[in-house]
Structures are given as C-alpha cells and as structure tokens.
Amino acid sequence: MTLLFQGKVEVLEEHETVVRTVRFSYRLPSILRLNHFVKSRAQNCIRFSRENIYIRDEFTCQYCGERYHPKRLTLDHVVPAVQGGAKSWTNIVTACMTCNQRKGGRTPAQASMKLLSKPREPAWLPKVQINFSIANTPETWRAYLSLVANF
Numbered sequence: 001m002t003l004l005f006q007g008k009v010e011v012l013e014e015h016e017t018v019v020r021t022v023r024f025s026y027r028l029p030s031i032l033r034l035n036h037f038v039k040s041r042a043q044n045c046i047r048f049s050r051e052n053i054y055i056r057d058e059f060t061c062q063y064c065g066e067r068y069h070p071k072r073l074t075l076d077h078v079v080p081a082v083q084g085g086a087k088s089w090t091n092i093v094t095a096c097m098t099c100n101q102r103k104g105g106r107t108p109a110q111a112s113m114k115l116l117s118k119p120r121e122p123a124w125l126p127k128v129q130i131n132f133s134i135a136n137t138p139e140t141w142r143a144y145l146s147l148v149a150n151f
Contacts, residue, residue, distance in 0.1 A: 004032075009033060011029045013030040014028065061096040063095055063103065073094055076095035077091055089119060090119050
C-alpha cells in the first residue's frame with residue numbers, strides 16, 4: 001500500500017478484501033507492476049529487527065536453551081539499557097519471558113545467568129523458500145504466472 005500511495009506501482013488486479021481507514025476504503029492489491037526498477041539501498045546489510053534476531057538465535061532463549069514460538073519470546077539487552085547498554089546486534093538476544101523477567105535490569109553475571117552464545121551481527125540470514133503451484137494460487141495470479149513460466 002505504501003508503494004501504491006507513493007505512485008511507485010500500478011495495480012493490475014485487486015483482491016475482494018477491503019481495508020478501511022476512518023475516511024476511505026481500499027481493495028487490497030493482488031497483482032502490482034513496478035513503474036520503474038527500485039534498487040535496494042543496502043545490498044549486504046541485514047536489517048536490525050526483532051524477527052531477524054529471533055532467526056539469528058534460532059527462536060531459542062539464549063539463557064535456558066528452550067525453543068519457543070515467536071509470540072512467547074522477548075528481546076533482552078545483555079547489558080541493560082539502564083546501565084548504558086546499546087540497542088545493537090551485539091547487545092540484544094532472544095529470551096523467553098521467564099528468563100527475561102528473572103534477569104530483570106541486571107547483566108547476566110549480576111543475575112547469575114549464563115548466555116548460551118555471544119550475540120553478534122550475522123553475516124547472512126537463511127533464505128525463505130516459498131513453494132507453490134499454479135493450482136494453489138489465486139485465480140487472478142494464474143495468467144501472470146503462466147506468462148512467467150513460458151518466458
């Protein structure tokens with residue numbers, strides 16, 4: 001929707017689903033065409049985000065070693081912000097809610113807790129592969145996918 005409002009894409013097909021704001025209603029785009037090629041800003045930079053930290057830490061609490069669903073995870077400052085800890089790849093780890101509360105505003109040493117691995121900036125993240133077949137895709141996509149398959 002952001003690219004649409006910025007005039008960077010043209011809507012070729014729409015979903016039946018409608019998104020409503022206070023004043024307007026919009027049908028969600030299904031097929032978009034870029035008006036011009038948009039070069040990625042950072043080619044080799046991995047965005048610092050909650051999801052990417054979870055991926056780096058393999059959805060595992062870095063204190064107890066248990067693997068959790070993302071909804072049951074939190075981010076923990078190794079050196080707490082109140083003690084001058086930065087919001088960075090090397091100071092943020094994945095933690096379960098229980099361990100994060102137990103650690104509180106202390107360092108792991110102060111809380112007598114051991115980190116399973118030292119936090120670091122990842123050089124890469126695993127790629128997500130999406131498998132689909134034309135039979136499982138929305139009807140509006142099929143004409144465009146058959147063009148790509150024949151290209």
